[in-house]
Structures are given as structure tokens and as C-alpha cells.
Amino acid sequence: ETGVTQSPTHLIKTRGQQVTLRCSSQSGHNTVSWYQQALGQGPQFIFQYYREEENGRGNFPPRFSGLQFPNYSSELNVNALELDDSALYLCASSLTGNYGYTFGSGTRLTVV
């Protein structure tokens, strides 16, 4: 049974650019959630995808968007990057009806 895989591990972008982060969910899991964790803080919910549809969203602007693919993998896209977007982005997968979440190791995004 594979875990959650995120890529890339680290990324440096310039303010105003766009970025795409990727997540492969754990085998058998059909739901993917994305979280943003600023340094020294707890993770904050961005959104969740189930059956390729957004299934809940946190307090993040529309420039944060996502996709879920038929194989349940997912992407997080952030447009018009701002310095405050610098954070660890975590992907978590789960199976419908099961509240055990498996987190990936995260992507460390630095915006300069």
C-alpha cells in the first residue's frame, strides 16, 4: 500500500508567477484535501476534492484552485503568487466514510 506522494519537494517562485503542485493519493482513497501551513502555525484547510468535484473550501481566494483526476490524484494551482503564499503545502487523502487521513510530506513553496 503506497502512501501519499507530493511533488515537487521544494519550489522557489517569483511574486506574480503561477505554480502547480501535485499529489498522488494513497491507493484506495478517493478524496483529497489540501492544506497550507505557514511557518510556526498549524495547517489551514484550502479545499477538498471528491469524485473530481470541489467538496468544501476554506478561506482562500479564487487564485487558489484545484483539480482531481479520475485516478484520484490532484493538483493545486496558485496564480499571481504573493510573498505570503510562502508555506508548506500538504495534501491528505482519505476514503469516503473513513475519517483516517494520510498526509504527504508536503511541498515547501518559497515566493521571492
Add this chain to the structure above:
Amino acid sequence: SQQGEEDPQALSIQEGENATMNCSYKTSINNLQWYRQNSGRGLVHLILIRSNEREKHSGRLRVTLDTSKKSSSLLITASRAADTASYFCATGSNFGNEKLTFGTGTRLTIIP
């Protein structure tokens, strides 16, 4: 926004001692979960306790929940150096798929 606050923010104890961390939250919950995070990487699910439960055990972990006080505690017995990590509580509002609202975390250091 953060749902809960962990207390203390940082804790250092000798190996073999017990470590207790507390979490307070603000709104009604369906369940409360504890996660561990090593060195700012991915989160590892430790234990989940439902709102109708008062205590739960898993190996060296013991979790209590007091919904009247909106608080929970995590006890790690016979601590080991490998327990050094940040610990987060997270509340869920619904069974199954839901967003998790994390606290600010407790940084635990086990001194060999």
C-alpha cells in the same frame, strides 16, 4: 483561522517521563484528532476520539475529551527520543469527509 490552541507551546522532558499536551477548541465538534509532525514535514495521524467518547488509548498514547469544557489532552507515556516532534490537535465537524481545523501545536523535545 485556528480552531484550537495547544498548551503548552513547547515542552521539554527527560526520556522515560510522561508528556501531557492540552488542546482547547471553540465550536461544537464531531470528533477530535491528534497528529504528529516531524521537522516541518508531513503529518502522521495518531488517534481519533469521537464527541461521545471520553477517553481512548492507543499504545503509549492516551487521549481524553471533555466536550463541556471544549478541551482534550494527549498523554504520551514512557517518552522516547523518537517522540520529539510537534503535536497538533484537529477538530472535525462531520463524520467521513470534512475539513480539519488544526490548533497551533505543541513542540515536544525529549532529552536523552
